Amino acid sequence: MPEGHTIHRLALDYAHRFQGTAPQATSPQGKFSDAADLLTDAELTRTEAHGKHLFLLFRDTDWVHIHLGLFGKVALGDTPAPPPTDTVRLRLTNETSYADLRGPTTCALITPTEKQAIHDRLGPDPLRTDADPATAYARVRRSRTTIAALLMDQKVIAGVGNVYRAEVLFRHRIDPYRPGRDITPSEWDAIWTDLVELMHEGVRDNRIDTVRPEHTPEAMGRPPRVDDHGGEVYVYRRAAMPCHICAGEIRTADLAARNLFWCPTCQRR
């Protein structure tokens, strides 16, 4: 589930299991073999996340930049590690833990300069303490692009993906097609504050839950839900299903090559 909360959770998990140790690094799949040879037996000194980008620091000098993309996954666990399969791009193992990285868009050794360039092209991340929501709003308020597209633009705000995008707009009853310039300061404030809270919960629980207690099926006197992606949500992947609040049909449409979900009744212009 690679939205920002997943990456921040991974930064914590890698740190918890490997920081201060010198893991073995291997690349059974082969594409990271040279770098793995350089890193093996080097101390993992720090981890960091910005949006959907994960950074692992080895021997205080070598940064590994990981981006999971759409398919990437990390399997973490206690030793002994299972036999590595040939899709594992990077395996770390120490005395107690293993971490298998599969299917990332990016897994590369980078310089501090290259790392800084990545930070520079990312917008503020609701999960980072250094984030300034005003920077994001400055871009939103002067854009004719829809708020749905802006929330997915990592230059505007980092870490929000298709699920948080759909859910936060529903929670604030905002039509996804509204232009950014029509989002008021108080609306942006509410969106940002909500994302900070929702995404922190996402890190804690390692899943996305967005449904308020008063809107659960039990509270609404409706049959239990069938959401199949691990969390409780209002609209994401619920096309043609009844809205939890108004019981109207959730709609879906293509927006910038991604699936958008919203309730046309609850989310008015």
Add this chain to the structure above:
DNA sequence: TCCTTATGTACAA
């Protein structure tokens, strides 16, 4: 066993 789909991004035209 094949086909579709997915919580993402970069690059070409």
Add this chain to the structure above:
DNA sequence: TGTACCTAAGGAC
């Protein structure tokens, strides 16, 4: 706007 890339799960046969 379209296409390529990385993987695995689920459903249709």
